[in-house]
Amino acid sequence: MRRASLAEWQALLQRSAVLRAVLVLVLAATVVVVGYQVSLRELYENHRAYALLEQELQEKLVAREGQAAELDPERQALNDDEQRLSRERWRLAAGEGVSELLDQLAVSGHQHGLLVERLDVLEERQQTGYRVMPLDIIVVGRYPALRAWLEQWLQQVRLLNVARLELLAVDERSGLVRAKLQVHAYAAAPGLAVPVSLADEPARQAVSARQFDPFLAWTSQVAPRGIGRVPLEQLEMVGSLSRAGQRHALLRSAGHLYRVAVGDRLGRDEGVVVRIDAHQVEVHERLYIAGGWQERSRFLALGKGAHGEVRDDDESVVERGSDAPAGLEADADAGV
Structure with missing residues (x-):
């Protein structure tokens, strides 16, 4: 019966061209559908694999971002240490030779x-x-x-x-x-750059002078004050005062007026006032040079401006330069 049916279908196909065409189209469509399904399945599998890979990479990225956030304090500390190291390396020579x-x-x-x-x-x-x-x-x-x-x-x-x-x-x-x-x-x-943080540092305090000297024997004498240790280059003679036959020089330093007599110490090199006249003060100094002591004389001269005479209440005479401050007679008693 199957053989009869098969023979009938063969005879029918031989007689009908339309049937043959329909049968070819059905077979072609079947092949296309089967091929499409096979190709689609492969694409689906690839898509699924890539989706899983993307999910895995996303999880790794989140984990790395968490690790990076944990490293931020260490990075900041490392940056601070690098800046501190650069600053201290610059301080080695402070840009100087x-x-x-x-x-x-x-x-x-x-x-x-x-x-x-x-x-x-x-x-x-x-x-x-x-x-x-x-x-x-x-x-x-x-x-x-x-x-x-x-x-x-x-x-x-x-x-x-x-x-x-x-x-x-x-x-x-x-x-x-x-x-x-x-x-x-x-x-x-x-080639090291000047550190920016240097601008934020406060100014250094002035060095305080100490008169204590452990190399000198103890003495009850008081160390010289006022201008007794001021360099002569920082002193200016502005006048002189004569009273009872004794003359004093009027010296100015840092805006203050001082009275100096013969025998007073002056300057840093063991200077002693040996002579005072109306126009200058002579100071003898002792310097230790090349293993020995040497003496020299230095002078503080009155300014080149015109000078006059002013008498005080005791008929003493004051000679002063043109730049001497007013009220000089009263200031003369405020010396060392």
Whole structure:
């Protein structure tokens, strides 16, 4: 029966061209549908795999973002440490060279009335990331001046380290002290920028002068005050006062007026007033130079302006320059 049916279908297909065409179209459509389903399934599987991969990557990204958020404090700390390291490396030399350092040493020593007997710049030593420049220095002066100078010199922005310090009294009579010290100066790599944080630092306080000197024997005499230790370069003679045959000089310093007599101490180099006349003051100084004492005379001259005579209530005579302040007679009694 199956054979009969098959034969009938074959005979029918042979007789009908339309049936043959329909059968071909059905077969082609079947092939297309089956192929489409197979291709669609493959695309679906790929899409599903990529979706799973995207989900996995998204989870990893969220985990990494959490880890990055946990690292923010460490990153900030690292950035702060890098800035601090850069700032401290700049401070090693503060943008200056050896010549500026030596100039500052000489100027500050002169301001404190010290004598630099010897200065040796030793060979540099290379360290990791910086260089060390040892300086051997021998300075002579009084202990209070040495202490103030050393304190001021070491408080600069540039880093300086005293590796060795030795203080020896020159002799008992002079009260001078010889300081032998080795100072280590530093230098970093060139081209470092000035740190911005330097502008936020407060100004350094002025060095306070101390009169205590452990190298001098104890005495009940009071250390000179007023202008007794002011450098002569900072004094100005503005007039003189004559009373009972004794003449006093009127000196001005930092806006204050002082009266000075013969025998008074003046200046930083053991200066003593030896003569006063109407136009100048003569001061004898003793300096310790090249291992020995030398004396010199220095003068404080009255200004070149015209001067006149003014009599006070006791008929004493006051000579003063044209720039002397009014009320000079009353101020003369406010001397040292």
